Amino acid sequence: MGEVILYLGGAKSGKTLAALNHAEKYPPPRFYLATAEPLDAEMVSRIENHRAERGPEWETIEEPLDLVKGLDLAGLAAPVLLDCLTIWLSNVIGLEPDSRDEGLVMARVDKLLAAASKREGPVIMVSNEVGGGLVPMDSTSRFFRDLSGLTHQKIARAASSVFLVTAGLSQKLK
Amino acid sequence: MGEVILYLGGAKSGKTLAALNHAEKYPPPRFYLATAEPLDAEMVSRIENHRAERGPEWETIEEPLDLVKGLDLAGLAAPVLLDCLTIWLSNVIGLEPDSRDEGLVMARVDKLLAAASKREGPVIMVSNEVGGGLVPMDSTSRFFRDLSGLTHQKIARAASSVFLVTAGLSQKLK
Amino acid sequence: MGEVILYLGGAKSGKTLAALNHAEKYPPPRFYLATAEPLDAEMVSRIENHRAERGPEWETIEEPLDLVKGLDLAGLAAPVLLDCLTIWLSNVIGLEPDSRDEGLVMARVDKLLAAASKREGPVIMVSNEVGGGLVPMDSTSRFFRDLSGLTHQKIARAASSVFLVTAGLSQKLK
Numbered sequence: 162m163g164e165v166i167l168y169l170g171g172a173k174s175g176k177t178l179a180a181l182n183h184a185e186k187y188p189p190p191r192f193y194l195a196t197a198e199p200l201d202a203e204m205v206s207r208i209e210n211h212r213a214e215r216g217p218e219w220e221t222i223e224e225p226l227d228l229v230k231g232l233d234l235a236g237l238a239a240p241v242l243l244d245c246l247t248i249w250l251s252n253v254i255g256l257e258p259d260s261r262d263e264g265l266v267m268a269r270v271d272k273l274l275a276a277a278s279k280r281e282g283p284v285i286m287v288s289n290e291v292g293g294g295l296v297p298m299d300s301t302s303r304f305f306r307d308l309s310g311l312t313h314q315k316i317a318r319a320a321s322s323v324f325l326v327t328a329g330l331s332q333k334l335k
Numbered sequence: 336m337g338e339v340i341l342y343l344g345g346a347k348s349g350k351t352l353a354a355l356n357h358a359e360k361y362p363p364p365r366f367y368l369a370t371a372e373p374l375d376a377e378m379v380s381r382i383e384n385h386r387a388e389r390g391p392e393w394e395t396i397e398e399p400l401d402l403v404k405g406l407d408l409a410g411l412a413a414p415v416l417l418d419c420l421t422i423w424l425s426n427v428i429g430l431e432p433d434s435r436d437e438g439l440v441m442a443r444v445d446k447l448l449a450a451a452s453k454r455e456g457p458v459i460m461v462s463n464e465v466g467g468g469l470v471p472m473d474s475t476s477r478f479f480r481d482l483s484g485l486t487h488q489k490i491a492r493a494a495s496s497v498f499l500v501t502a503g504l505s506q507k508l509k
Numbered sequence: 510m511g512e513v514i515l516y517l518g519g520a521k522s523g524k525t526l527a528a529l530n531h532a533e534k535y536p537p538p539r540f541y542l543a544t545a546e547p548l549d550a551e552m553v554s555r556i557e558n559h560r561a562e563r564g565p566e567w568e569t570i571e572e573p574l575d576l577v578k579g580l581d582l583a584g585l586a587a588p589v590l591l592d593c594l595t596i597w598l599s600n601v602i603g604l605e606p607d608s609r610d611e612g613l614v615m616a617r618v619d620k621l622l623a624a625a626s627k628r629e630g631p632v633i634m635v636s637n638e639v640g641g642g643l644v645p646m647d648s649t650s651r652f653f654r655d656l657s658g659l660t661h662q663k664i665a666r667a668a669s670s671v672f673l674v675t676a677g678l679s680q681k682l683k
Contacts, residue, residue: 173658310347
């Protein structure tokens, strides 16, 4: 009931594919909740590649910001793959670039977790590990990096399973 | 006797909280050896948040550079949480930004380990994993990144336990 | 027969030393296939340090680009330590900086794996984990980061063992 599963990994670590494989243990229909918007040619290409990877047994919901609404559009008992939290966080920050209110963003994460817990089917969340490099020079990047880490901690606490993916190989952290 | 424990993790990975939980297995008094100096409003806020997280059962020692002196100020049998090596390394490099002498910095790490080994209580060290991103363009950043990695290796060799924290979840590496 | 072993890790994580220790389980002769070219004083120093670390029981082959040719120069039954894929990828991209053809680079990785599979001795490959930081601003860096991740996934699928090294400590991912 309302299970949350988190897949973390670096860029092109294979985290989305690992999450897809996890989701495909559940029978269709399955819902892919995409947070990326095709703003330029590179993004269009990335989104198309991802769509091709997951095949026709998936229904796509595109929702860059309101993930509670996005979850509402999916069948209550069906698995939802939310890909990804990193882009969602970036979209949220982009709305109000000057506010930088950690509390407001964390409240949005709480609402997402509450909505997930009310579902019957699982929500499998994918997110980028972005905190393993040097401290960025600009404060917006530091803020984004901190928010990502805090979001991962909060979701990991609520999750039934957490996986870290490296080179396509999953380590179960929880 | 003089046990060293190392907690590594990315930004906002929950490494300090994991180290605090580890330290709180030991009875008070406990000492928090802080290497960060409140140079601007952002740092003041980060330091205050950390202080609030650990509560009143901790005595704080502030020492940005001379960690051997910092350890001397703590009770010999008490646990010390050293938070964090990354900022300490940054402070050390900042002293002599042009020298870039890896050997000098490694000698300081050796002295820290020697001082820790003479204590009765454990020293729990926290450090940022900073080597998981792209190669930085400027040589000072590369030097700092290399020093961090070499310091982690040296301390991990001396440590009785090493943990890697991701999304608040600890993996025991040693 | 033609075993591939992959060692991944961040900067100065101890991945090369871990790979050397792995290779030294095999009797000499052993071959070190170096992809780095000594373009400046910093690189000369890094290369010399690595050479000193591995001692005289290793024969060095220097080949920045054509790794199939590099493998051909090593004894068929001997272990080869390929250090490292990151610099090789950077050399490959540097040849044709404007083409950015992911397919061409992946075809080169396939050829490397085919050549490794035809050998009797193992090929132990070392590569940098570079995808754990923030999304880089410039598209060349994003391309390089994506290629690194895709290369790691492809090699990990073919490998008999994959290790992730942090602070000199190896985790076996596969």
